[in-house]
Amino acid sequence: MQSTMRIMFTLATSIAFGTLVFFTAVVAPTLFSVLPIDTAGHVLDRLFPIYYTLTAPLCVIAFVSAFGLYRQTSMRRGKLIQVFLGITSALSLIGWLILLPKMQSLAARIPTFSGPKTPLINQFFMYHGISMLFNLIGIFLILASLIIWAVTPSRTT
Secondary structure, eight states, rough: OOHHHHHHHHHHHHHHHHHHHHIIIIIIOEEEOOOOOHHHHHHHHHHHHHHHHHHHHHHHHHHHHHHHHTTHHHHHOHHHHHHHHHHHHHHHHHHIIIIHHHHHHHHHHOOOSSSSHHHHHHHHHHHHHHHHHHHHHHHHHHHHHHHHHOOOOOTTT
């Protein structure tokens, strides 16, 4: 059972981390550098649901597997991993279930993002900023969890 938990933990945290970093550092900036803002926004509007549908469950799986690995221990490092991944899971779920629908609803009502700043555009970018902040926090917390995992001498005791 412990080996299954280790595999789930390793895969879920690694894939979630890679996806968060790749999307944040490569996909979004590249799209905005090569496409007009409205076109890049439309592409991201299609990618965001896939992104959240992948990352949020992976973060939850990482948290659940960390909880399984460290449920019978008082080891601080294990508890820290649980807390970090619990926070990351919560932020990912909020992004997926609350922020994404709000951003999609607002984007559907905004004819163009390249014009003057309107209250709708400002509201959209507020939610987008919160989403980006959640992603950055998630990246750092998952990275910290993976580092702690890697330097922990005995991963389950």
